[in-house]
Each structure stands twice: as structure tokens, then as C-alpha cells.
Amino acid sequence: MALLEIEGLHVEVEGKEILKGIDLVIEPGEVHAIMGPNGSGKSTLSYVLSGREGYEVTAGSIRFDGHDLLEMEADERAVAGIFLAFQYPVELPGVSGMTFLKEAVNARRKAAGEGDIDAMAFLKLVRAKAKGLGITDEMLKRAVNVGFSGGEKKRNEILHMAVLEPKLCVLDETDSGLDIDALKVVSDGVNALRDPARSMLVITHYQRLLNHIEPDKVHVLARGRIRRTGGKELALELEQKGYADFVEAA
Amino acid sequence: MTTDTNTLPLVAGEDPAVLAAGAPDWLAALRRAAIARYDAIGLPGPRTEAWKFTGLNAVKALTPVPAEGVPATELPPAVAALDGPRIEIVNGRLSALPAMPTGVEVVALDDPAAAPEWVRAHLGSIASFETHPFTALNTAQLAGGVAVRIARGAMPEAPIVLSVAQAGGGETATIAHPRVLVVVEEGGSADLVTVFQGSGRYIANPVTEIAVAEGARLGHAVLQAEDAEAFHVSMTALKLAEKSTYDGFVLATGSKLARHEVRAELDGEHIEYAINGVYLGADGQHHDITTFIDHARPHGTSHEMVKGVLTGTARGVFQGKILVRPDAQKTDGFQMNRALLLSRDAEVNSKPELEIYADDVKCSHGATVGELEDDELFYLMARGIPRGRARALLVEAYVQEAIALIGRAPVRDAFAAVASEWLDRHVAGVSGSGE
Ligand SMILES: Nc1ncnc2c1ncn2[C@@H]1O[C@H](COP(=O)(O)OP(=O)(O)O)[C@@H](O)[C@H]1O
Ligand SMILES: [Mg+2]
Numbered sequence: 001m002a003l004l005e006i007e008g009l010h011v012e013v014e015g016k017e018i019l020k021g022i023d024l025v026i027e028p029g030e031v032h033a034i035m036g037p038n039g040s041g042k043s044t045l046s047y048v049l050s051g052r053e054g055y056e057v058t059a060g061s062i063r064f065d066g067h068d069l070l071e072m073e074a075d076e077r078a079v080a081g082i083f084l085a086f087q088y089p090v091e092l093p094g095v096s097g098m099t100f101l102k103e104a105v106n107a108r109r110k111a112a113g114e115g116d117i118d119a120m121a122f123l124k125l126v127r128a129k130a131k132g133l134g135i136t137d138e139m140l141k142r143a144v145n146v147g148f149s150g151g152e153k154k155r156n157e158i159l160h161m162a163v164l165e166p167k168l169c170v171l172d173e174t175d176s177g178l179d180i181d182a183l184k185v186v187s188d189g190v191n192a193l194r195d196p197a198r199s200m201l202v203i204t205h206y207q208r209l210l211n212h213i214e215p216d217k218v219h220v221l222a223r224g225r226i227r228r229t230g231g232k233e234l235a236l237e238l239e240q241k242g243y244a245d246f247v248e249a250a
Numbered sequence: 251m252t253t254d255t256n257t258l259p260l261v262a263g264e265d266p267a268v269l270a271a272g273a274p275d276w277l278a279a280l281r282r283a284a285i286a287r288y289d290a291i292g293l294p295g296p297r298t299e300a301w302k303f304t305g306l307n308a309v310k311a312l313t314p315v316p317a318e319g320v321p322a323t324e325l326p327p328a329v330a331a332l333d334g335p336r337i338e339i340v341n342g343r344l345s346a347l348p349a350m351p352t353g354v355e356v357v358a359l360d361d362p363a364a365a366p367e368w369v370r371a372h373l374g375s376i377a378s379f380e381t382h383p384f385t386a387l388n389t390a391q392l393a394g395g396v397a398v399r400i401a402r403g404a405m406p407e408a409p410i411v412l413s414v415a416q417a418g419g420g421e422t423a424t425i426a427h428p429r430v431l432v433v434v435e436e437g438g439s440a441d442l443v444t445v446f447q448g449s450g451r452y453i454a455n456p457v458t459e460i461a462v463a464e465g466a467r468l469g470h471a472v473l474q475a476e477d478a479e480a481f482h483v484s485m486t487a488l489k490l491a492e493k494s495t496y497d498g499f500v501l502a503t504g505s506k507l508a509r510h511e512v513r514a515e516l517d518g519e520h521i522e523y524a525i526n527g528v529y530l531g532a533d534g535q536h537h538d539i540t541t542f543i544d545h546a547r548p549h550g551t552s553h554e555m556v557k558g559v560l561t562g563t564a565r566g567v568f569q570g571k572i573l574v575r576p577d578a579q580k581t582d583g584f585q586m587n588r589a590l591l592l593s594r595d596a597e598v599n600s601k602p603e604l605e606i607y608a609d610d611v612k613c614s615h616g617a618t619v620g621e622l623e624d625d626e627l628f629y630l631m632a633r634g635i636p637r638g639r640a641r642a643l644l645v646e647a648y649v650q651e652a653i654a655l656i657g658r659a660p661v662r663d664a665f666a667a668v669a670s671e672w673l674d675r676h677v678a679g680v681s682g683s684g685e
Contacts, residue, residue, distance in 0.1 A: 050632050075636045086629070090625050093651060100633070100635075103635045107636060
């Protein structure tokens with residue numbers, strides 16, 4: 001059974017249709033890339049998947065791991081296994097990174113009928129995951145994303161993902177704003193999570209990320225629809241030719 | 251003569267004229283002046299600018315009797331756990347006076363006639379009743395209360411807790427006029443935690459006068475946790491001398507209607523003044539925080555961050571005036587008023603005022619009113635945290651950011667706990683039905 005099945009999805013934002021009929025099926029363990037020009041609706045798709053308010057689904061359906069996703073609140077989707085690594089991670093002044101993550105972990109445990117995680121076990125878990133991402137104890141103590149550089153914010157997103165172990169990772173332009181070293185750290189972090197039972201939807205504007213995270217399939221999203229689907233060689237082709245063909249074709 | 255004027259409708263029991271008659275000359279003169287002033291100005295009416303956001307009809311409708319008996323109150327556990335001496339004022343009179351650490355002197359004002367020189371020098375001279383009827387009323391009835399002196403160079407380690415409690419009535423409201431004088435002498439340093447509490451229906455009209463001498467410091471955290479049926483109108487008046495520090499904070503959680511007013515005269519160079527605070531309002535509560543900062547001399551700094559959280563039909567009022575006199579060059583003033591509205595029916599009025607007559611100063615002020623940020627809420631929910639819990643975490647962070655401004659750690663922790671407890675009761679519960 002497919003992990004994610006999107007069928008005929010139409011989405012409006014403030015009365016304007018942004019997604020105009022998306023069909024997408026992701027099997028467990030697959031990595032799909034979505035590429036496309038700015039403003040084509042990539043982030044919109046990621047928000048609709050994760051349940052952000054303000055995105056009106058006017059037609060279509062999304063099934064995820066046996067759930068009717070569109071019937072679920074954002075927190076329920078997260079607990080069910082959807083994870084969005086934000087294009088622009090949000091700063092939460094006054095909310096410590098550790099408190100935030102612990103709340104997220106305990107929400108999952110609660111849904112599974114388990115008690116809160118042991119404080120020491122939690123600290124150990126987070127420290128172990130943070131180490132590989134070059135996230136220091138000092139960063140963990142700070143308020144979520146407050147005072148973080150662009151690269152630190154993206155690494156922090158991957159830390160959340162590593163700790164929460166989702167079934168579907170949606171990465172929205174996780175490569176934007178990263179230098180080559182940071183890109184390597186982030187990609188290694190993502191690759192470490194590749195698993196036959198875990199799928200990924202990697203949204204990017206550039207092909208370079210896909211050198212590090214190799215996709216099984218590449219989709220081109222333009223003007224609200226998937227205009228082409230291919231293997232990883234499609235990314236290379238796009239890198240050379242750009243999106244002109246897709247933007248202009250009316 | 252305006253029709254708003256009321257003549258002593260709040261004075262019950264002890265006749266101020268009688269009180270004045272039995273007092274020594276200096277006190278009788280003070281009371282007589284206060285009575286005369288109160289007669290002249292009366293209670294504020296709807297056209298009184300300083301009170302335009304805080305209506306007093308509900309107060310005026312009462313015919314209160316003097317507070318008597320034992321209020322059913324207990325200090326919040328976190329405050330009770332502070333390991334300092336505890337002074338208790340009940341119904342306006344000193345009721346418990348523990349042993350004080352070296353360098354701290356406390357006298358009851360029950361017999362102001364016997365007041366030592368340091369009391370006479372300050373009592374009634376800091377809190378002006380010229381334009382403030384409630385202060386005039388308090389002064390007119392000046393008979394109870396307490397004066398605290400931190401002697402020259404004394405530095406008591408533990409915070410002194412001053413509990414001010416009042417027994418209210420059921421049908422009939424009570425009234426009390428607690429009076430507090432705090433004098434910190436040259437080079438002294440102390441922390442004071444004032445807690446206002448009570449039970450039942452009552453009007454609390456406390457006046458606190460504070461003098462901080464040269465090079466002295468006072469950390470002063472006020473918890474206004476009056477009964478939900480109570481009316482609280484308080485005045486804190488400060489006179490600060492050169493190189494002194496006042497680290498003030500107010501946490502207001504109680505009362506049906508409360509006005510917490512703080513007036514500070516920065517009468518010396520290099521004064522560091524802070525008046526920060528948080529008000530938390532639920533149901534139909536009305537919180538008014540009114541402050542006046544008078545920068546009279548050069549090189550003073552003032553810091554004022556007041557945050558409010560309002561649910562239900564609660565209402566918040568912030569009026570903050572900063573006056574920088576011509577002589578107060580190099581003044582550094584910061585004022586920020588923020589309010590978080592958690593319901594559509596909550597409301598806030600914010601009136602910041604800067605009046606600057608010096609040309610070489612740095613003063614900033616601002617105000618924000620809003621709801622929780624959608625993108626912050628979504629970020630928490632996208633990690634699996636349920637809406638109610640996400641809201642609670644964000645509100646908690648918002649409030650604790652202000653409470654973190656309390657300089658003294660044990661006091662800060664105690665106030666953080668009191669605020670958390672309020673948020674647990676009023677935000678975590680309400681937010682479940684978030685939409
Ligand atoms: N909250 C919003 N309000 C109005 N328009 C929006 C909003 N979010 C996105 N859009 C519009 O939707 C389109 C797609 O945006 P987005 O999904 O962010 O594209 P991408 O991520 O591919 O760059 C753009 O035209 C953008 O202006
Ligand atoms: Mg985008």
C-alpha cells in the first residue's frame with residue numbers, strides 16, 4: 001500500500017487557486033523530489049500536507065498511511081507520522097528548544113498510550129542526534145531558533161526530524177541558504193534517516209541537493225500542476241535548461 | 251463645581267475629623283489637608299482624563315464599612331516558601347511583626363504620634379494627594395499600616411515579605427486604607443515582596459511611599475492577588491536619590507477592578523529605575539496599570555516593560571507617562587507595553603506619553619496588541635503538539651519573558667510560579683476549544 005496518495009488536489013489561498021490538480025503517489029521507502037520555479041506552489045503543497053490553516057482544498061483527496069489526511073488537524077498529522085522541515089523555521093522566543101522537543105515527543109507517546117519520556121533518556125536521545133548535526137548543548141538550551149543563523153535553523157529542523165522519526169519527511173527547500181559544508185551536514189543527517197519504511201518528499205529549487213540526497217523520482221511542479229515526472233536524470237536536465245519550458249508553456 | 255464630585259462616599263466608620271482631632275499636630279495637619287483636598291476634588295468622574303479608561307461606577311455604588319475580622323487568605327505557596335521575615339497587615343493594621351534582621355527596623359503606624367524622626371520626615375511627603383483622591387482618602391484616614399527602614403549600608407539577605415490582607419463582606423463591602431512607608435538609607439539594599447490579598451467584597455485603597463537614598467537599592471515585587479469580588483486602587487509613590495536603584499515589578503492577577511499606579515521622582519543623577527509588570531485578566535476583570543516617571547536630573551535610566559494577557563471579557567489599561575525635565579540630559583528611557591488578547595471580547599487601551607524637555611536624551615516607547623501568532627502556533631502543532639498545549643506554551647513564554655526582568659532570583663522564581671499557576675487555570679483549560 002502506498003504511504004501517501006494525493007488525488008486531483010485543488011487548493012485555493014485567499015480565493016486564488018494555487019494547486020490545480022495534483023496527483024502523487026509515494027511508496028514506503030521512496031524518495032521523491034519536487035522541483036519547480038518560485039511561486040509554483042511547492043510550499044503550498046507542503047503546508048496542505050502538514051495541515052496549515054488558510055489553505056482551502058476545493059477538490060481532491062489525500063490518503064496517508066490509512067488516514068484521510070484532510071480530516072486531521074496539524075498536530076494529529078504530525079503524530080501520525082508527517083513531518084515538515086520548514087523553508088522558514090519559526091522563532092519561538094521564550095520557548096526553550098529542549099522543552100519544545102520534549103513536548104513533541106510526549107505528544108506522540110501520549111497518542112500511543114505511553115507515559116512521558118524519562119528526562120535523562122530524553123536528554124541522551126537528543127544529545128546523540130544533535131552531535132552528528134553539530135548542534136551544541138548551548139544551542140539546545142536557547143529558545144527555539146532565536147538568534148540562530150540560517151544554517152543553524154536548517155540543522156535544527158533535521159534534529160527535530162531525527163528525534164521524532166516520522167514516516168514521511170517533507171523537506172521544503174532545506175538547502176536554501178546553506179553553504180557547501182552545511183549542505184553536507186544536513187544531507188548526511190537526512191540520509192541517515194533513510195529507511196525502507198520511511199518516505200521523503202524533497203522540495204528544492206536547485207539540483208545540487210539531489211547530488212547528496214538521491215531521489216527515486218523527480219517531479220516538476222509548475223503553474224499548479226505536476227508537469228513532468230522522471231528519474232534523477234530529470235534534475236540534471238532541469239539544471240541545464242532551467243524551468244523556462246514549464247513557465248512559458250501555457 | 252462639576253456634578254462628578256462626591257464627598258467622602260467611601261469614608262466609613264472612623265470620622266476623619268475625629269481622627270485628626272486626636273493626632274499630634276503634624277499628623278492632624280496632614281490629615282486635615284488631605285480631607286480638605288478630598289472634599290475639593292472628590293472621586294474621579296467620567297470626564298476625569300486620568301481615569302477615562304477606568305470607570306468607577308461600581309465602586310461608587312458601594313456603601314462600604316470598615317474592614318474587620320480575619321480574611322480567608324493564604325500566601326501563594328511559592329511566595330510563602332521565600333525564606334525572609336514576613337510582616338502582616340490585616341485590614342489596614344499591622345498584625346504580625348516577626349524578628350527583623352540586623353539593620354531593618356519596622357514600626358507600626360497605629361500610633362503615628364510615636365513615630366520616629368525617619369517616619370515623620372517621609373510620611374505623607376512622597377505620595378502627593380493634590381490630584382489623587384484615593385491617596386487623599388488614604389491620608390485622611392491615616393492610622394494603621396507600617397513603616398520599614400533599611401538602615402544605612404544594611405543589606406538583609408532574604409527578601410522581606412509584606413502581606414497586606416483584607417476581610418471583605420458578603421452583601422456589604424468593606425474598605426481599608428493600608429499605609430506603608432519604606433525608607434532605604436544611604437548604601438542600603440533590600441528586596442521587598444508586597445502581596446495584596448483578601449476575601450469577599452471590599453475596596454482596598456493602599457498607599458505605599460518609598461524613599462531610596464543615595465547609592466541605595468530596593469528590589470520591589472508586588473503581587474496583586476485580591477479576591478475576584480474586590481476593588482483595588484493602589485498608589486506607590488517613590489522618591490529616588492542620586493545613584494540609587496529601584497527594581498520594581500508588579501504581577502496583577504486579582505480583583506474585579508484594579509488600578510495599580512506607580513509614580514516615581516528620579517531626583518538625582520545616575521538613577522537606575524525599572525518598573526516592569528504583567529497583568530493577567532480573565533472573565534470580566536479590569537486591570538489598570540498607570541505609571542509616571544519623572545526624570546528630573548541627568549544620567550537617569552528607566553526601563554518599563556508591561557505585558558498583559560486577557561481572556562474572556564477582560565479589559566486592560568496601560569497609561570505610562572515619562573517626563574524628562576530640561577535638566578535631565580542623557581536620560582535613557584525605555585517603555586514598552588504589550589498585550590495579548592486570547593478572546594475576541596477582550597479589550598485593551600494603551601496610552602503611552604512622552605514629554606521631553608531635554609535635547610540630549612534617548613527615549614523609546616512602543617505598544618503592541620495582538621493575538622497569538624498563527625505561524626508560531628502552526629510550528630508547534632506541526633511538531634505534534636496539540637493546539638491547547640501549543641497556546642499554553644506560547645502564552646507562558648510571553649509572560650515569563652517579562653517576569654525574567656525581576657532581578658532577584660528567588661523572587662523571580664516565585665513570581666514565575668504564581669503566573670504559571672494562573673495560566674494553567676485560565677489558558678490551558680480555555681484553549682482546548684481553540685476555534
Ligand atoms: N498566504 C498566502 N496568501 C496569498 N498568496 C499566497 C500565500 N501563500 C502563497 N501564496 C501564493 O501562492 C503561490 C505559490 O506560493 P508557494 O507555494 O510559496 O510557491 P513556492 O514554494 O513554489 O515558491 C504564489 O503565487 C504565492 O504568492
Ligand atoms: Mg517555497
